Amino acid sequence: MLNILPSLSAALAHGLRRAAAAVLLACSLAGALAAAQTVVHREIAAQLAAGNAQVALEQATRALAETPRDPQLQFLKANAELALGQTDAAAASLTQLTQNYPELAEPWNNLAVIRAGQGRLDEAQQLLAQALTSNPDYADAHRNMADVLLQLAIRHLEAANQLAHQADTQARLQALRALVAPH
Template sequence: MTLRRLLSPIRLLALLACALAAPAWADDYAEVQRLQRGGQTREALAEADKYIAAHPRDPQMRFIKASVLSAAGRPDEAQELLTQLTRDYPELAEPWNNLAVLHAGRGRLDQAREALETALRIQPDYATALENLGDVQARQAAAAYQRARRLDAGNPRLAPKIEALRAVTGAAAQPGG
């Protein structure tokens, strides 16, 4: 998921499910996603849990469940599940990308950058992770320029840089610290 689409994890999940899922399991994945899209979070999580109980090592359903939790405003649980996925399946880049999105959403840009760099070491051509890394770096640059402006309010070079980043990143270029 891209940082700009923090609450739309279904796009990545649909692509990942198609690429990784066995045909017999695809229906189970699709059902959880359908329930989540329909606002039936409790039911989606129950279906995911039922599936995971029967297939505890399945990374895809665990990934889907983490995305449902994230979309439901339960980032701590989503982060715990994604972190466990990175331990169980260190060869998968997607959990690292989604961890980065959670970190960035909480303003933990250094942790987000580190997670994205890990995703890109695993899969150097992962376009979504590259885009997210650019977003994180732009937000970090905006924060540095804002701090510099607080320290040197008369510096005429800072305002155009801050405005350029606002144009690229929107409200994200206005960090609190």
């Protein structure tokens, strides 16, 4: 596997945090769940926003014991797991959400960001395509798709450059790397 640019992986992780923060602050999933918002959801979201991910995870776990099919609680739990660095647990939680509620774009998006950070770009692209199928107006998924496609373009240009060192390939590669470099 070719080495992907760490700065773009960091940008994807930042995109995930930005997407999660927007969802947490709004404390909703796909608009349809906004009406189902409860005090518990708001408390967990507030704990996450305050940086108390462990408390949020404990609260979400307790609340899910009472209402295990609550997608908003499941999503909050996944975000708490992610904030605690429990990437595998967060990915499992998000995968379960995509299976149970495929119409919700946010879990697809966040799972895609995790996969992209792991260098699993093809899978990330497919997950983002599903997020955009669920919600074509989801700006974060569009941004994340652009990041993944840029990483894929760099990967392909690196392969082309290794196979045949051509000036135009090298120039394209340098231009893309400059584009994704942190500013």
